Amino acid sequence: xxxxxxDLTPLRVSPAFRRLWWGLGVSNIGTQITVVAVGLxxxxxxxxxxxxxxxxxxxxxxxxxxGLYGGALVDHYDRRRVSLLASSVLWLVTAAIAAQAWxxxxxxxxxxxxxxxxxAAFAINNPARTSIVPRLLEPQLMPAALxxxxxxxxxxxxxxxxxxxxxxxxxxxxxAYTLDALLFTAALWAVWxxxxxxxxxxxxxxxxxxxxxxxxxRRRVVGLSSVLDGLRYLATRPNVRTTFVVDLAAMVLAxxxxxxxxAGALYLGGGETTTGVLAAGFAVGxxxxxxFSGALVRVRWQGRIIVWAITAWGLSVTAFGAVLxxxxxxxPDGVLWGAVxxxxxxxxxxxxxxxxxxxxxxxxxxxATPDHMRGRLQGVFIVVVAGGPxxxxxxxxxxxxxxxxxxxxxxxxxxxxxVLWLVVRLQPRFWRYDARHPEP
Numbered sequence: 001x002x003x004x005x006x007d008l009t010p011l012r013v014s015p016a017f018r019r020l021w022w023g024l025g026v027s028n029i030g031t032q033i034t035v036v037a038v039g040l041x042x043x044x045x046x047x048x049x050x051x052x053x054x055x056x057x058x059x060x061x062x063x064x065x066x067g068l069y070g071g072a073l074v075d076h077y078d079r080r081r082v083s084l085l086a087s088s089v090l091w092l093v094t095a096a097i098a099a100q101a102w103x104x105x106x107x108x109x110x111x112x113x114x115x116x117x118x119x120a121a122f123a124i125n126n127p128a129r130t131s132i133v134p135r136l137l138e139p140q141l142m143p144a145a146l147x148x149x150x151x152x153x154x155x156x157x158x159x160x161x162x163x164x165x166x167x168x169x170x171x172x173x174x175x176a177y178t179l180d181a182l183l184f185t186a187a188l189w190a191v192w193x194x195x196x197x198x199x200x201x202x203x204x205x206x207x208x209x210x211x212x213x214x215x216x217x218r219r220r221v222v223g224l225s226s227v228l229d230g231l232r233y234l235a236t237r238p239n240v241r242t243t244f245v246v247d248l249a250a251m252v253l254a255x256x257x258x259x260x261x262x263a264g265a266l267y268l269g270g271g272e273t274t275t276g277v278l279a280a281g282f283a284v285g286x287x288x289x290x291x292f293s294g295a296l297v298r299v300r301w302q303g304r305i306i307v308w309a310i311t312a313w314g315l316s317v318t319a320f321g322a323v324l325x326x327x328x329x330x331x332p333d334g335v336l337w338g339a340v341x342x343x344x345x346x347x348x349x350x351x352x353x354x355x356x357x358x359x360x361x362x363x364x365x366x367x368a369t370p371d372h373m374r375g376r377l378q379g380v381f382i383v384v385v386a387g388g389p390x391x392x393x394x395x396x397x398x399x400x401x402x403x404x405x406x407x408x409x410x411x412x413x414x415x416x417x418x419v420l421w422l423v424v425r426l427q428p429r430f431w432r433y434d435a436r437h438p439e440p
Contacts, residue, residue: 020136030183036160040173043261053400056394064387066120068230070127071230072376079131079135084188084192097177127382129191134371134374137391238427243430247385253263262329267332268324268327269333277412281347286355310357317346317412321409322406325406350387369434
């Protein structure tokens, strides 16, 4: 059993990582409260799954625009300072979301705008925080650290939606958003306590990095050329690049979160409470996969594990959609508990598969990328892992408008599996990726 349970060594050997892990874990609970509450508020104001999906576009545009540039900033300036400034902006935007609820503004466009601002700050903050972790730990501890971070995120993904749905149902949106603002102070404290994390290479006016990964000379003003250097470097790293491609296939084609409000209101019964149960079921799968990750972090053929995990993801989303198709829309008077259990199990399997895929995708990225390029590739990473689901919300939201929420999940899940195996056929080196002899 000890070999199966998550390895806690990173928490023991690094006080800075331990504080960051706890602080972000607490604040992520608040973040998930707001994610669910905003979706429910937009659905309550419009009655449209497409309108909920449009939240994804509102977040995607600033995420793409600033995610890549934020990664370049991280490679040029102190990562702690960048994260602290971006975290402060995130806290202010969260307070503004709470204020619009307390004032009962009732404007969908205002919510779209605030979500866009939140996404812009997140696009800079996340590459900074993620790039700090490899500086706090030895390389061999990275898989264990990533599994622990995935565990904390999925705990938040379990507790946050349940708490958010209950707060909305019992007390209203304002209390849900306010709790998020309070919990976010844990992240500010954790980042404040970090040591300085300056670039490993000294600042110097000169040429940028070449595509082979040679250490770059840093410019005092970060411009477009620095962002392009990161993209050119990524073009020479097929295995790292493929981790992004397969994740986009999973998230854009088969991310089911946008369907949950309608599933609770029109298919399964229970409204906001059922929405929270579905979100929690998804997160519990990730928790179980992370808790029993002790053996996973020693896996050698990581590319194959990613492929099988995303295959399981697509089939699980398909099963979730099949439950909705079988029940059919109709706003039932009570909760259809049998269908809720089946849908929850399907989402539990999806969440576990996603957690396994996430650990190994990040492990390949973190261990195969030199420090002076890590921020820029983390910028690409956050565009993919955060932008993909947002775009997926728009895709599945549109499909739900065309032929219903159930069939949207079925078609999306099967399309994900088909595209994934096409990518593997075109990039056979990814299938053979060996963690003992990593080839980026």
